[in-house]
Amino acid sequence: MDPVGWPTWAALTSHLTAGLHTAAQHPPLHAILIRAARYLCVSGQSRATRDLTAALHRLWITALGEDHPDTLGIAQYLGHATTDLGTDAAARHIIEDTLERRRRVLGPDHPDTLTSANNLATTLDSLGEYEQARRLHEDTIKHRRRILGPDHPETLTSANNLATTLANLREFRAAEQILGDARARSRRVLGENHPDTQRLTENLAQVLTALGRPFEAHRLRVTGGKKGQRRKRR
Template identity: 85%
Template sequence: DHPGTLTSANNLAATLDSLGEHEQARSLHMDTLERHHLILGPDHPDTLNSASNLATALANLRQFRAAEQILGDARARSRRVLGENHPDTQRLTENLARVLTALGRPFEAHRLRATGGKKGQRRKRR
């Protein structure tokens, strides 16, 4: 349960996912995310990264609704803890937009990208 060990497990799971071993990756990511929650808490950047990686494995298994739920929660936490413009928050936003597109919701994905997910605000044009 050492944070360094959790990082190694998260990296191993990501490697398995990139090698096409999506089910093994999903299983290891789930275990790692649970441990991150217990050891570091739900709002820690490493926990948010672990959630993002689990969502990627789920998307690779075409479990888009589960991926959407995890990414939506992780993105909300990241926005609150790290801020809208943090690279991790932006990565979660882009990953969520990709999942929304895969779910057949491209307009929602476009709006999310264009506004950063802020309702009622528009990006200024240059």
């Protein structure tokens, strides 16, 4: 979600949440409510995300059922918010449940299922379960490359997150190779100044520093880097 559109989403989200129960009962508004949750999530408003998604999740479980795609869509952002608020163990339960339901309802290759798989892998990484995270990231990126293509932003997100886990396992050379390839693709597809490209640049600089190449890391940051979070959910 492009930050340029955030002011519009801020105004729309405020309007929707003021009449949440009414809006939640109108199916044509469901997709907009899910995007409003995404806006709150990516703009760093974790508590607001948690409050909105928890309310919608309860409403839609009753009205639509636990396996409805809209219920699962809002559960995805409830998992994000729970993680961002520092409760990874609780988030793991939400994300695992969402992934299991999406695999059953949508199939293992659906982009939404792969999003949940990516999210679970990043949560496992946060919990220090690096080998499990690695296996899930490797499986997810394999599917995303096949279904979405190697240059798709979500495939590049998986590459970034796999490299983060490899760095946590101190496999820095493998992480460097993955990040270098992903950064080159991101620069070509998204541009040098896109937040995803800058995230990859900073993560590659951190890996170069860990490999004992601080001057290369500094040059990379100067020519195109900007500090960002090491992992990303999508």
